[in-house]
Amino acid sequence: MKRTRQASLRNLNSFSVEAFADQLLELDSADDLQEFTSTHRFDPACDLVLGGGSNILFAADTHGTVILNRVTGKRIIADSNDEVLVEAWAGENWHKLVLWSLEQGLSGLENLALIPGLAGAAPMQNIGAYGVELSDVFDSLEALDLNGGGMREFKHGDCHFGYRDSRFKSHDAGRFLIIRIRLRLRRHFVPKLAYQGVREELNTMGIDEPGPAEVSEAVIRIRRRKLPDPAVTGNAGSFFKNPVVSRSLAEQLQKDLPGLPLYSQENDQVKLSAAWLIEHCGWKGRSMGRAAVSAQHALVLINKGDATGSEILALAEAVQASVKTNFGVELEPEPLIIGA
Numbered sequence: 547m548k549r550t551r552q553a554s555l556r557n558l559n560s561f562s563v564e565a566f567a568d569q570l571l572e573l574d575s576a577d578d579l580q581e582f583t584s585t586h587r588f589d590p591a592c593d594l595v596l597g598g599g600s601n602i603l604f605a606a607d608t609h610g611t612v613i614l615n616r617v618t619g620k621r622i623i624a625d626s627n628d629e630v631l632v633e634a635w636a637g638e639n640w641h642k643l644v645l646w647s648l649e650q651g652l653s654g655l656e657n658l659a660l661i662p663g664l665a666g667a668a669p670m671q672n673i674g675a676y677g678v679e680l681s682d683v684f685d686s687l688e689a690l691d692l693n694g695g696g697m698r699e700f701k702h703g704d705c706h707f708g709y710r711d712s713r714f715k716s717h718d719a720g721r722f723l724i725i726r727i728r729l730r731l732r733r734h735f736v737p738k739l740a741y742q743g744v745r746e747e748l749n750t751m752g753i754d755e756p757g758p759a760e761v762s763e764a765v766i767r768i769r770r771r772k773l774p775d776p777a778v779t780g781n782a783g784s785f786f787k788n789p790v791v792s793r794s795l796a797e798q799l800q801k802d803l804p805g806l807p808l809y810s811q812e813n814d815q816v817k818l819s820a821a822w823l824i825e826h827c828g829w830k831g832r833s834m835g836r837a838a839v840s841a842q843h844a845l846v847l848i849n850k851g852d853a854t855g856s857e858i859l860a861l862a863e864a865v866q867a868s869v870k871t872n873f874g875v876e877l878e879p880e881p882l883i884i885g886a
């Protein structure tokens with residue numbers, strides 16, 4: 547188990563902002579996990595489990611221990627004719643796991659290509675893109691109860707998945723260290739092309755009947771075009787969730803704002819496009835200090851270089867305030883904000 551005191555977190559968050567942790571513990575093996583369990587007393591008030599750092603904003607230092615679970619490994623654990631159960635340890639890079647699954651001839655993850663982060667964080671916020679959510683392929687996970695409850699297994703129904711949400715992000719936030727996840731993938735491929743842009747991209751690529759690798763290639767092309775690369779420009783993907791409101795409010799808004807995209811949900815609810823609302827407040831491409839709203843996608847806040855976490859937070863708050871003033875809609879941040 548690697549231990550660093552007064553550790554810089556700059557290279558451990560995709561915004562690339564500077565912040566320090568009193569202590570950093572890196573777990574690289576099953577032995578490290580064992581040692582961690584027997585020696586560290588987790589304090590949920592100040593300790594933090596960090597995955598790929600792609601969904602977090604450090605607006606302050608953390609006066610506790612940051613735990614990095616970097617234990618890797620992936621394998622097929624059950625294989626019937628069509629359905630294949632894949633297990634991945636939390637430290638696996640998500641995108642590499644997607645590519646590996648495609649190499650095994652498996653489908654299910656192709657629409658989720660190029661999402662930054664690690665496999666262990668995928669269930670936390672039920673990652674989703676281009677018409678698919680992790681919950682569509684999720685089977686179960688094992689996690690360590692940091693309250694001293696030992697290892698626990700969570701089946702699909704135990705995780706309380708929602709839009710960008712699960713029990714691990716909401717009422718059990720900070721309590722569990724996800725150790726490994728299991729996904730239910732398929733050999734027989736049924737493409738999921740409900741998201742219009744994927745079909746259009748495939749058309750541009752000259753492909754009528756895509757295989758899983760071609761769908762993933764289309765998704766990769768769209769993402770590269772629409773979203774800034776965090777390896778080049780610090781960002782955490784979508785900074786806000788798309789707000790879900792009642793149908794009556796959505797229809798009233800659309801009357802005043804023709805063109806506002808609406809996406810019907812269950813229970814007479816409607817999801818609004820946060821990016822559209824932000825762009826129509828004039829924020830797209832605008833800077834505040836060293837932080838900015840991306841000119842590529844209005845839902846993405848970027849670090850223009852050397853921004854502090856508080857500068858990015860100040861921008862986020864200004865964007866929220868203007869969407870509220872102009873349209874009466876509350877935007878909820880998607881990343882975890884430390885020091886909010």
Ligand code: EPU
Binds near residue numbers: 675845880
């Ligand atoms: N739009 C604008 N301005 C922009 C960008 C988009 O007005 O700058 C409008 C357009 O009308 C567009 C609509 O917003 O048709 C939707 O845009 P997009 O398809 O890019 O999707 P999104 O709702 O903005 C969500 C996810 C993304 C995911 C895409 C594709 C959330 C919070 N974000 O974005 O996830 O890649 O759908 O499925 O649900 C992430 O979570 O980090 C992320 C990138």
